[in-house]
Amino acid sequence: MTESTHFDVIVIGGGPAGLTAGIYLSRARLNTLIVSDGVPGGQMILTHEIANYPGVESISGYQLSNIMKKQAKNFGCTIKANTTIVDMNLEGPVKEFSLSDGKKYTSDAVILTPGGRSRTLNVPGEAPFKGRGISYCATCDGDFFTGKEIVVVGGGNSALEEAVSLTKYATKVTIVHQFDHFQAFEYAVEEARANDRIHFIMESAITRFNGDDKLESVEIKNLKTGETEDFRTDGVFIFIGYVPNTEFLKGKIGMNQWNEIVVDSDMASNLPGVYAAGDSIVKRYRQVTTAVGDATIAALAASNYLHQLKTKQLHESLTH
């Protein structure tokens, strides 16, 4: 039961940050394990086309993920996908993990790259109607709503851009947004306003999803007056931003009020030997390039930490 497998470094998360850390660490001949609770690639899988990754004119997120995964594997990195962490201890010199495969693993250093995910509304009916009228992906499910009337929730760039793209299918798109103004860039707002299939319900929020087998209506609450109305709709697309996947780190590592991991310029956290990179750290710009950049720094800093640790251990064994 207490038997465990030891790695030099364990990386938590298999998005671009985690895979980059895997590439650098394995190439430096450090025995590395990547544990990811999804498929390798993380949010890159959500991207149909990535056109701003330098050196590659245009590539699907799926393909870029597979290349990064192959690079890491070719250098000898072990990747466990669809695996979750059941328990862990990040304090002390040896880091310990129990995984959902029932096994235990230890390491001398850790790089946390759990990234982020789409925010959900968290109101009654949201889970049961996912795939039965509620969608988080316009390119995936847009064509189910051909000739239908739908709602888009959100006020950022993705909400407005996706609302415009959904007018290819839906005859009427109603944008429901909680504020009286949009957070999106001006061009996106103008494009949405100019589209006569798009309507707006401002300062309002969906408070419930109703239906039988499939979604039939939503309860929309006016946040100023408190009044609610039952709004008939065939579908709802939700684009309300992202949250970091750091719930499992609560109380275990230094985070800010938005649950983003606090790191220094070496991507080091408040715990010795624990580094973090990518979308889950405190930062302003969340892109593949920045995730890959942070992870390079984290991997090199972790390598240096391990080198110093080994030198210290050698020194101690010689002097004692």
Place this chain on the structure above:
Amino acid sequence: MLYTNLHHVMTAADHQKLINENENVMICCGRMGPMCIPVYGIMEDLEDEYKHVKFADMEFDNPEAYVIRDVPEVRGFMGIPFTMYYRNGKLVKATSSIQSPAQVRAILDREFATADVK
């Protein structure tokens, strides 16, 4: 064709043959998009562990996929992938949109329970 490492179902006849010749079959019917790829990945990972289940995929836009798209059990489904579970040739469960590894495992363990699988 879907570029996964799963067995690909190409025609309605293939589909019929697969569910007739295997006791337990899971087929994920989708595209190469963000809601589908994770489910194919989960299936690829579970193939070794669930040897008593045949895992396969089918392209949603293949006209022959009417065998999945047009059955009454998927009425109301508005999110890809449509994931179908067959036991002894009969549809026992269908889900719409992305699923987590835990959700897939729960269905496999419930619908395809065997004495020797935990």
